[in-house]
Amino acid sequence: MRFILRAISLVALVVAVMAGTIDAIQSVSASEPVLTPLAVAWSTASPDTIxxxxxxxxxxxxxxxxxxxxxxxxxxxxxAVLLAVSLFFWMLAYRRPSVAGRFAA
Incomplete structure:
Protein backbone atom coordinates (compact mmCIF):
# COMPACT_ATOMS: atom_id res chain seq x y z
CA MET A 1 0.00 0.00 0.00
CA ARG A 2 2.85 2.37 0.82
CA PHE A 3 4.38 1.70 -2.57
CA ILE A 4 1.19 2.83 -4.33
CA LEU A 5 0.95 5.98 -2.19
CA ARG A 6 4.60 6.80 -2.85
CA ALA A 7 4.08 6.23 -6.58
CA ILE A 8 1.11 8.63 -6.58
CA SER A 9 3.24 11.13 -4.66
CA LEU A 10 6.05 10.80 -7.19
CA VAL A 11 3.72 11.30 -10.17
CA ALA A 12 2.15 14.37 -8.55
CA LEU A 13 5.62 15.76 -7.81
CA VAL A 14 6.78 15.25 -11.39
CA VAL A 15 3.68 16.94 -12.79
CA ALA A 16 4.09 19.80 -10.28
CA VAL A 17 7.68 20.36 -11.36
CA MET A 18 6.59 20.33 -15.00
CA ALA A 19 3.81 22.85 -14.29
CA GLY A 20 6.21 25.05 -12.36
CA THR A 21 8.76 24.89 -15.16
CA ILE A 22 6.14 25.88 -17.74
CA ASP A 23 5.03 28.77 -15.53
CA ALA A 24 8.65 29.87 -15.08
CA ILE A 25 9.29 29.82 -18.83
CA GLN A 26 6.11 31.79 -19.49
CA SER A 27 7.02 34.27 -16.74
CA VAL A 28 10.45 34.91 -18.22
CA SER A 29 9.07 35.38 -21.72
CA ALA A 30 6.29 37.71 -20.52
CA SER A 31 8.56 39.63 -18.08
CA GLU A 32 5.90 39.29 -15.39
CA PRO A 33 4.77 36.46 -13.10
CA VAL A 34 2.50 33.95 -14.83
CA LEU A 35 0.72 31.39 -12.65
CA THR A 36 -1.53 28.93 -14.45
CA PRO A 37 -4.61 27.96 -12.41
CA LEU A 38 -5.27 24.27 -11.91
CA ALA A 39 -8.57 24.50 -13.80
CA VAL A 40 -6.85 25.85 -16.93
CA ALA A 41 -4.05 23.27 -16.79
CA TRP A 42 -6.47 20.41 -16.15
CA SER A 43 -8.93 21.43 -18.87
CA THR A 44 -6.05 21.80 -21.32
CA ALA A 45 -4.72 18.34 -20.53
CA SER A 46 -8.00 16.46 -20.25
CA PRO A 47 -11.30 18.35 -20.52
CA ASP A 48 -13.45 15.21 -20.21
CA THR A 49 -12.09 14.21 -16.81
CA ILE A 50 -12.75 17.58 -15.18
CA ALA A 80 1.13 24.58 -5.71
CA VAL A 81 -1.90 22.27 -5.62
CA LEU A 82 0.08 19.38 -7.08
CA LEU A 83 2.90 19.94 -4.58
CA ALA A 84 0.34 19.81 -1.77
CA VAL A 85 -1.13 16.59 -3.19
CA SER A 86 2.34 15.09 -3.46
CA LEU A 87 3.14 16.03 0.14
CA PHE A 88 -0.17 14.60 1.34
CA PHE A 89 0.40 11.21 -0.28
CA TRP A 90 4.02 11.13 0.86
CA MET A 91 2.90 11.79 4.45
CA LEU A 92 0.35 8.97 4.20
CA ALA A 93 3.08 6.57 3.07
CA TYR A 94 5.70 7.74 5.56
CA ARG A 95 6.91 5.29 8.19
CA ARG A 96 8.92 6.50 11.13
CA PRO A 97 12.35 4.95 11.59
CA SER A 98 12.75 2.57 14.47
CA VAL A 99 13.76 4.17 17.77
CA ALA A 100 16.33 1.45 18.39
CA GLY A 101 18.04 2.12 15.09
CA ARG A 102 18.64 0.33 11.85
CA PHE A 103 20.56 -2.64 13.23
CA ALA A 104 18.37 -3.43 16.24
CA ALA A 105 17.08 -6.95 16.61
Missing amino acids: ALVADGIMHNLHPYAWDPAAMWVLSQPAF
Whole structure:
Protein backbone atom coordinates (compact mmCIF):
# COMPACT_ATOMS: atom_id res chain seq x y z
CA MET A 1 0.00 0.00 0.00
CA ARG A 2 2.85 2.37 0.82
CA PHE A 3 4.38 1.70 -2.57
CA ILE A 4 1.19 2.83 -4.33
CA LEU A 5 0.95 5.98 -2.19
CA ARG A 6 4.60 6.80 -2.85
CA ALA A 7 4.08 6.23 -6.58
CA ILE A 8 1.11 8.63 -6.58
CA SER A 9 3.24 11.13 -4.66
CA LEU A 10 6.05 10.80 -7.19
CA VAL A 11 3.72 11.30 -10.17
CA ALA A 12 2.15 14.37 -8.55
CA LEU A 13 5.62 15.76 -7.81
CA VAL A 14 6.78 15.25 -11.39
CA VAL A 15 3.68 16.94 -12.79
CA ALA A 16 4.09 19.80 -10.28
CA VAL A 17 7.68 20.36 -11.36
CA MET A 18 6.59 20.33 -15.00
CA ALA A 19 3.81 22.85 -14.29
CA GLY A 20 6.21 25.05 -12.36
CA THR A 21 8.76 24.89 -15.16
CA ILE A 22 6.14 25.88 -17.74
CA ASP A 23 5.03 28.77 -15.53
CA ALA A 24 8.65 29.87 -15.08
CA ILE A 25 9.29 29.82 -18.83
CA GLN A 26 6.11 31.79 -19.49
CA SER A 27 7.02 34.27 -16.74
CA VAL A 28 10.45 34.91 -18.22
CA SER A 29 9.07 35.38 -21.72
CA ALA A 30 6.29 37.71 -20.52
CA SER A 31 8.56 39.63 -18.08
CA GLU A 32 5.90 39.29 -15.39
CA PRO A 33 4.77 36.46 -13.10
CA VAL A 34 2.50 33.95 -14.83
CA LEU A 35 0.72 31.39 -12.65
CA THR A 36 -1.53 28.93 -14.45
CA PRO A 37 -4.61 27.96 -12.41
CA LEU A 38 -5.27 24.27 -11.91
CA ALA A 39 -8.57 24.50 -13.80
CA VAL A 40 -6.85 25.85 -16.93
CA ALA A 41 -4.05 23.27 -16.79
CA TRP A 42 -6.47 20.41 -16.15
CA SER A 43 -8.93 21.43 -18.87
CA THR A 44 -6.05 21.80 -21.32
CA ALA A 45 -4.72 18.34 -20.53
CA SER A 46 -8.00 16.46 -20.25
CA PRO A 47 -11.30 18.35 -20.52
CA ASP A 48 -13.45 15.21 -20.21
CA THR A 49 -12.09 14.21 -16.81
CA ILE A 50 -12.75 17.58 -15.18
CA ALA A 51 -16.43 17.29 -16.13
CA LEU A 52 -16.47 13.69 -14.89
CA VAL A 53 -15.00 14.69 -11.52
CA ALA A 54 -17.44 17.60 -11.21
CA ASP A 55 -20.41 15.30 -11.85
CA GLY A 56 -19.05 12.72 -9.41
CA ILE A 57 -18.61 15.27 -6.64
CA MET A 58 -22.04 16.79 -7.21
CA HIS A 59 -23.84 13.45 -7.25
CA ASN A 60 -21.89 11.52 -4.61
CA LEU A 61 -21.22 14.43 -2.25
CA HIS A 62 -23.17 17.62 -1.75
CA PRO A 63 -23.31 20.20 -4.59
CA TYR A 64 -21.93 22.77 -2.16
CA ALA A 65 -18.75 20.70 -2.01
CA TRP A 66 -18.13 21.59 -5.64
CA ASP A 67 -19.00 25.27 -5.76
CA PRO A 68 -17.03 26.89 -2.92
CA ALA A 69 -14.45 24.23 -2.07
CA ALA A 70 -13.47 22.70 -5.40
CA MET A 71 -13.70 25.95 -7.29
CA TRP A 72 -11.30 27.55 -4.80
CA VAL A 73 -8.82 24.70 -5.28
CA LEU A 74 -9.17 24.90 -9.06
CA SER A 75 -8.40 28.62 -9.00
CA GLN A 76 -5.05 28.09 -7.22
CA PRO A 77 -1.77 27.71 -9.17
CA ALA A 78 -1.40 24.20 -10.59
CA PHE A 79 2.12 23.63 -9.28
CA ALA A 80 1.13 24.58 -5.71
CA VAL A 81 -1.90 22.27 -5.62
CA LEU A 82 0.08 19.38 -7.08
CA LEU A 83 2.90 19.94 -4.58
CA ALA A 84 0.34 19.81 -1.77
CA VAL A 85 -1.13 16.59 -3.19
CA SER A 86 2.34 15.09 -3.46
CA LEU A 87 3.14 16.03 0.14
CA PHE A 88 -0.17 14.60 1.34
CA PHE A 89 0.40 11.21 -0.28
CA TRP A 90 4.02 11.13 0.86
CA MET A 91 2.90 11.79 4.45
CA LEU A 92 0.35 8.97 4.20
CA ALA A 93 3.08 6.57 3.07
CA TYR A 94 5.70 7.74 5.56
CA ARG A 95 6.91 5.29 8.19
CA ARG A 96 8.92 6.50 11.13
CA PRO A 97 12.35 4.95 11.59
CA SER A 98 12.75 2.57 14.47
CA VAL A 99 13.76 4.17 17.77
CA ALA A 100 16.33 1.45 18.39
CA GLY A 101 18.04 2.12 15.09
CA ARG A 102 18.64 0.33 11.85
CA PHE A 103 20.56 -2.64 13.23
CA ALA A 104 18.37 -3.43 16.24
CA ALA A 105 17.08 -6.95 16.61
